[in-house]
Amino acid sequence: MSHNLRVVHKRRQTITSLPLYFSGDLKKKRSKDKDFKAYHVELRGNSLFFYEDETQETYVEKLELSQLKSMQLDSSHKKKEATVFRLSLLKEELHLKMKDADTGEQWRGYILTMAKREVPSKLDLLPGQIKELEEALIQEKRRVSQHSRPVLPPRPAFLKAESVTDSPAPSISTKLGKPECFYNVTRKEAEQMLEENPQNGGIILRPSTVPNNYALTLRQPAKSGHVTKHYRVTSTQSGFVIELDTAVTVSSLNEVIEYFSEKTDFRIHPYTASQTYDTRIEMMPIPPHTSKSIPRAQVAPMVHSQSKDELDLHAEKFPSGEYIYPDDHRPPEQNLKLVQQDSDFKKAISKRRENLYATCDGGNIEITSQQAERRLSGMAEWTSTSSTA
Structure with missing residues (x-):
């Protein structure tokens, strides 16, 4: 005893x-x-x-x-x-x-x-x-x-009082979170969940009847079928205690689940509620495209007829008796000036010929006159050619 x-x-x-x-x-x-x-x-x-x-x-x-x-x-x-x-x-x-x-x-x-x-x-x-x-x-x-926090130094006066507030330290379960297999159910409800949905897992963590403590329900296969067992998990200041023949202390609830998974050689996994997923991808039919017709105004083309005054104006621009060069894009007045310059050029050549004859003497007269006539005849031919063009 x-x-x-x-x-x-x-x-x-x-x-x-x-x-x-x-x-x-x-x-x-x-x-x-x-x-x-x-x-x-x-x-x-x-x-x-x-x-x-x-x-x-x-x-x-x-x-x-x-x-x-x-x-x-x-x-x-x-x-x-x-x-x-x-x-x-x-x-x-x-x-x-x-x-x-x-x-x-x-x-x-x-x-x-x-x-x-x-x-x-x-x-x-x-x-x-x-x-x-x-x-x-x-x-x-x-x-x-040993467990208390060190005293903080006094805060400066220029800092606002509401900038830093002393809040209670979160509990271990709040700080580390609860496992996915935690459900707020009773012992009977946990047994029913594991029995009806064995494919979802075999470990459920739930609240204990003792405040601030937990219980673990485990369903595992045996020779005679399946056996459901319940274990107590006690919350302490240093962590969580799994109450077995030899107590085991861990630091979080997640480690509690890991401990039971390891002890069962990972043959039993935590209970996770099943979720439905689609297995086929279906294409939605493309809705027919309805194009809106934009109304357009029908306007007849306008025909511009030339009046008599406009025809007379064109006639005045090109008087009779003058040359018109259709391939020349310059204004007609400049073309007329070129024709006048051509006649003036002919007069200058003939005058120069007369002066040349008067200044030549001796035996060179004939040769000079022949060369001059040849040059002048060549220049005349070039001038007549350019005029004809």
Whole structure:
């Protein structure tokens, strides 16, 4: 029996990840309850963990002493009678009953010491018991200092107060997220999902009946058919504890799923709801193209007839007796000037011939005259040719 209790205490230490300062049996009653209910209670850190009995490994309720406002005696202080304390919390009030006054005084000393972070000045305890209180307080302060964040330096005055706000640190499940196989279903609903849809997987993670904890439902093949099993996953400050014969602690819910997948040789995969997909690509018919006809105006071509005045104007531009060169694109007046220049050129040649005859003498006259006539005849031929053209 003692060996089993040691195993239970070790499992509780793994699940809570908190040091044990004090433990014992007591009864608890909330304001809405009529009678007290017996529990085995452990003071770990600054929290009270309630167990149904001494052999239970997982707590059923947790009470944080940081919410304690006051603790008052609610019965006559007699050593042989049960002692009842009334605890006023931030949101509720409850009563704790101890079997006698000595046990009640010990519980009062530990609860107030962890809640106020100091040993009460008025305690009816032995010196050795007070020494244990002081040692537990030193250990708790050391634990809190290791996990607390460093104090931030004062902010400058020119910074706005709303620029930086202190928000509570997210929980592990919120920071790391939940696996795809997590469903908010009951134990019976999880069994039904795995049985009706085995092709979707065999592992479902779901909420536990214990607050802030989880349960894992696993369906695996066996010789006689399929077997469905359920496992408890406890949330702690250091991570998540899979409650097996040998407890396994992991840092996230995703690692919980990975652990079960590895232990089943990846033959069982997480449950994922099936989704329908199309297997054919169908072309939609092209709608007929309807073109809109744009109305067009029909206009008859305009015929311009030349008036008599316009014909007379053209006649005046080209008087009779003058040459017209149809291939020349220059204006007619310039063509007429060329004809006049040609006649002037002929006159200049004949005058030059006369001067040439008058200046020549001796035997050179005949030769010079012959050459001059040849040159002049050549120039005349060129001039007549250009004129004819």
